[in-house]
Amino acid sequence: xxxxxxxxxxxxxxxxxxxxxxxxxxxxxxxxxxxxxxxxxxxxxxxxxxxxxxxxxxxxxxxxxxxxxxxxxxxxxxxxxxxxxxxxxxxxxxxxxxxxxxxxxxxxxxxxxxxxxxxxxxxxxxxxxxxxxxxxxxxxxxxxxxxxxxxxxxxxxxxxxxxxxxxxxxxxxxxxxxxxxxxxxxxxxxxxxxxxxxxxxxxxxxxxxxxxxxxxxxxxxxxxxxxxxxxxxxxxxxxxxxxxxxxxxxxxxxxxxxxxxxxxxxxxxxxxxxxxxxxxxxxxxxxxxxxxxxxxxxxxx
Numbered sequence: 001x002x003x004x005x006x007x008x009x010x011x012x013x014x015x016x017x018x019x020x021x022x023x024x025x026x027x028x029x030x031x032x033x034x035x036x037x038x039x040x041x042x043x044x045x046x047x048x049x050x051x052x053x054x055x056x057x058x059x060x061x062x063x064x065x066x067x068x069x070x071x072x073x074x075x076x077x078x079x080x081x082x083x084x085x086x087x088x089x090x091x092x093x094x095x096x097x098x099x100x101x102x103x104x105x106x107x108x109x110x111x112x113x114x115x116x117x118x119x120x121x122x123x124x125x126x127x128x129x130x131x132x133x134x135x136x137x138x139x140x141x142x143x144x145x146x147x148x149x150x151x152x153x154x155x156x157x158x159x160x161x162x163x164x165x166x167x168x169x170x171x172x173x174x175x176x177x178x179x180x181x182x183x184x185x186x187x188x189x190x191x192x193x194x195x196x197x198x199x200x201x202x203x204x205x206x207x208x209x210x211x212x213x214x215x216x217x218x219x220x221x222x223x224x225x226x227x228x229x230x231x232x233x234x235x236x237x238x239x240x241x242x243x244x245x246x247x248x249x250x251x252x253x254x255x256x257x258x259x260x261x262x263x264x265x266x267x268x269x270x271x272x273x274x275x276x277x278x279x280x281x282x283x284x285x286x287x288x289x290x291x292x293x294x295x296x297x298x299x300x301x
Contacts, residue, residue, distance in 0.1 A: 028273050029294070032286040036108050037101035044070035045107035048095040053159040057151040058129045064156065065091045066164075069117035070107060074165045078119045079172040082152065084181025087145070087205065088135055091124040100282045105289055115293040118174075119164055125181060127151040137215040142207065145180055146221050149188045153195065171239070171300075174198035176292055178285050179252065180205045186243075186259065187221045190229055193236040198296050200242040202288035203280055206255040209262065213255065227259075229268040239299045241270040244288050246278025271295065 039045070046067050055062045069078060083102070085093035094102055102120070109115040126135055127148040135141050161168060175196050177185035182204030189199035190208075206213050209227055210220035230236045243263070245256035260272040273291070278284040 028271060028291055030273055030276055030287060031283070032101075032105070032290040036290050037104050037286055038108075039104050040108060043107055043111045045103050046070045046072070048103070050091070050095075051163075053155060055127070055151050055155040057147070057155050058127050060129075060131070062124055062127075062151070062155075063091045064121055064123040065095045066122065067095075067103060067106065067120040068164075069110065069119065072119075072165075077165050077167045078117055079174065080119045080121060080160060080164075080166050081174040081176060082156075083120055083122045084125050084148075084175070084177030084184055085122065086179030086181055087142075089181075090126070091122055094122050097282070100285050102285075102289065105286065105293070109290075109293050115297055118293075119160075119166060121156070121160055123148070123152070123156055125177075125184060139216075139219060142180075142216075142218075145184055146187065146207075148184055149191060152188065153192065157195075170195055170197045170236070174200075174292070174296065176200040176202065176289065177204075178202045178288070179280065182243075182256075183207050186227075189238065189241070190222070190227060193230050193238055197239040198292070198299075199238060199240070200244075200288055200292040201256070201259070203245040203249055203252050203284050204243065204256050204259060205252050206258075208259065211255070211258075213253070224262050225266075227262050227268075228266045229263075229270075231267070232269065238269075240292075240295050241268070242273075242288065242292055242295065243270055244273050244275060244284065244291070246280060246284040247274040247276055248278065249280045249284070251280035 046069050049066050052061050052063045110117045125148045126144045128144040173196050175185050182201035185199055185201045186204055186208045189196050207218035209224045211218045229238055243260050263270050275284045275287040
């Protein structure tokens with residue numbers, strides 16, 4: 001998979017979608033309805049912005065994009081969602097692709113009272129510590145993605161809490177990601193469940209546990225035995241963990257299903273679903289984000 005392949009998958013315009021208006025029933029809706037992703041008159045949508053911060057982890061200035069709620073008010077406090085891009089992407093991957101409908105989904109659901117208003121932070125997940133490092137299909141090429149956990153916890157999250165009016169604590173903090181971002185969502189949430197109550201991995205790439213795909217051998221960030229979330233009743237139990245993928249994913253194939261199988265075998269509670277007709281594309285992204293927002297509200301009742 002080349003950089004162009006990943007970007008092409010991110011920019012696919014889907015033509016098949018469920019056109020119904022679906023009320024929240026607590027059930028997974030496998031296909032994001034058009035009513036949630038279309039731009040509507042009379043609804044105020046947030047706008048994307050861009051900023052930088054100094055990362056002590058990487059010893060360099062780094063960038064991130066953000067989506068503030070419409071009518072953002074510094075006198076209010078908002079929960080925060082960290083949204084992670086795919087391999088070869090950066091902080092501009094989500095804002096530059098209007099087909100993912102991120103802005104519309106957040107705006108529509110919050111305007112209908114079906115989700116809280118969220119601050120969405122979209123970082124550059126390639127946390128290199130040397131200027132010459134570049135992403136690639138090798139251990140060296142993917143290491144900075146795994147290093148992002150350190151940059152996130154030690155540098156980006158404190159910056160966000162300082163700059164924006166945020167609700168702190170794990171019950172007000174979510175993490176989600178697509179492809180390589182889905183892989184890192186799983187790695188970060190299983191490693192630091194004390195920081196996040198909600199996690200969603202959309203078409204997660206291989207490499208959380210050891211494995212091999214068409215591009216490289218993955219050493220794994222943890223073992224299959226260690227891929228376990230805190231049990232029910234633990235103070236760091238995740239309130240929500242979603243793993244999902246398109247049922248025709250031609251990039252990561254059945255690796256998302258393999259994560260579901262491992263989690264199920266290890267007794268870690270989670271939601272697994274496949275998006276019908278979706279490849280490694282925006283159909284999967286939209287359905288993942290839509291269900292994630294709805295399910296956060298369901299499990300927070």
